[in-house]
Amino acid sequence: MSIPPPPGPHQPEGPYQPPSPYSPYPQGPYGPQPQGPYGPQTPYGQPPYQPWAQGYSPYNRPAAVNGLSIAALVLGILCFLPGVGLVLGLVGLAQIRKRGERGKGMAIAGCVLSGIGLALWALALVTGGAAEFWKGFEDGARDGAGISLVKGECFDAPGGSLQGETYDVDKVPCAGKHDGEVFASFELAGGGPYPGDSSVRGRADDRCYGLRDSYAMDGWAVPDDVDVYYLTPTPDSWALGDREVTCVFGNTDEKAGLTGSLRNDETVLDADQVAYLKAAHVLNAALDTAPDAEYVEDDLPGHKAWARRVAAALEKQSGMLRGHDWPTGAEKPVTALAGDVDEARTEWAKAAKAADADVFYTHYDKGFKLIDPDRTVTARKALGLATTPPPSDDTGLEV
Known part of the structure; x- marks a missing residue:
């Protein structure tokens, strides 16, 4: 809010001077009025502030x-x-x-x-037009606040980097070379002020790694140099209502990039391939829940609980493999694989009941060998899936 200035000092007596015919504004003690x-x-x-004036005006205002x-x-x-x-x-x-x-x-x-x-x-x-208008306004504001990308789209990032801050990307066809491919997106819950970079990135990291298998179901088909990245809200875009996290596949070597789509889900695979991979994911999910302690001696109860989860997953996997009607060429290798799964379940169940670390290791080693990824190659080849196992640690096997 502004307040007009007080009247200036009285001017000397003198005859009335009418405004100049060439002046676009009437004159006052503070200069031309706009x-x-x-x-x-x-x-x-x-109306504009009228200052006190000397003399009498002969003209009607x-x-x-x-x-x-x-x-x-x-x-x-x-x-x-x-x-x-x-x-x-x-x-x-x-x-x-x-x-x-x-x-x-x-x-x-x-x-x-x-x-x-x-x-x-x-x-x-x-008629509901106002609601549609407001929704469009919100969407426009959100698009202005963040980068709008949807599942399955590929893009190039400024400078080819998928790290740091960026406010724009260029969408490009997935068939050619590109920097990133979107495999999922989700909304972060919560209002109020921006929760901080570490909180936002932590939630994005957990969810994005959990969603990758739904887009690239056959993890063996994903190159070793591909990792998960994500676009998150910034403090400024958060203030404008942006809560979207975009999960992206990108190459760990920025100069190499990606070529072709990494998508292999129900939209790309056939029913038999999907059935096999869903059974494999049951076991993979359980293996990923290994305790943080590297050695069994440091956390025997935690490892025993993990073994119980793996045994339960193996039982479910066996049922899924035996319950599907496989094509002629894949029926025999899949049935053999189901037999290995049953034997592995027995060993993991014994590890779950181990009285000490030595007994745990005995059954763990036997059960671990029975779910070696190399045992699945024949079944995968019969189903037309990737047959080169990716590198993995002791608790991250993918079958």
Whole structure:
């Protein structure tokens, strides 16, 4: 809010000097007064501040323009807050009659335009158009706040880097070389202020690694130099309502990039391939829950609980492998694989009941060899899946 300056000191007596015919604004003690589109204005929409002047003016001053009529016309033209524009126009007409001010035409025009705008808003509310408009506005604001990418799209990042901050990417066909491929996206829960980089990245890391198998079901088909990256909200975009995390596959060597799509899910694979991979994921998920302690001696109860989870997963996997109607060429190798799974389940179940670390290791080693990825190659080849096992640690086997 600004406040007009106080009147200046009186000027010396002298004859009245009419304004220059070449001056676009009437003169006052503070210099030319700006002329608005509908007459002189101030920040309050009222006639300009009139300073005290010396002498008597022989000329009749024109009546001031009513400020509310100006505001009513502006709101009517912009169709912004039409109800307010209508009220201001009606009040302005009453003030004009009472004070003898000018602006009747503007007040009437503002009332008419605001009335039309009010009718259009009412129609939009009845038909649901207002809700669609607001949703579009929110989507536009969100697109402006973050990068809009959807599952299955490929893109190039500025400088080819998938690290640090970026505010734009270039979408490109997946068939050619590119920097990243989107495999999932999700919304972070929570309102209020930005929770901090570590919190946002931690949640993004957990979810994105958990969602990768739903897009690239055959992990063996993903090159060894491909890893998971993600785009997260920034503090600025969070303030604008951005909560989206975009999960991306990218090459650990920025100069190498990716070529071709890594997607292999139900939209790409056949029913037999999907059935096999779903059974494999049951075991992989259990193997990924190994305790943090590297040695069994450091956490025997934790390792025994892990062995129970693996044994339960092997039992479920065996049922899924035996319950599917496999094609002729794959039936024999899959049945043999199911036999290995059953034997492995027995050993893992014994490890879960081990009295000490030595007994645990004995059954763990036997059970571990029975789920060696190399034992699955024959079945995978019969089903047309990738046959080169990816490198993995002792608890990250993929079958």
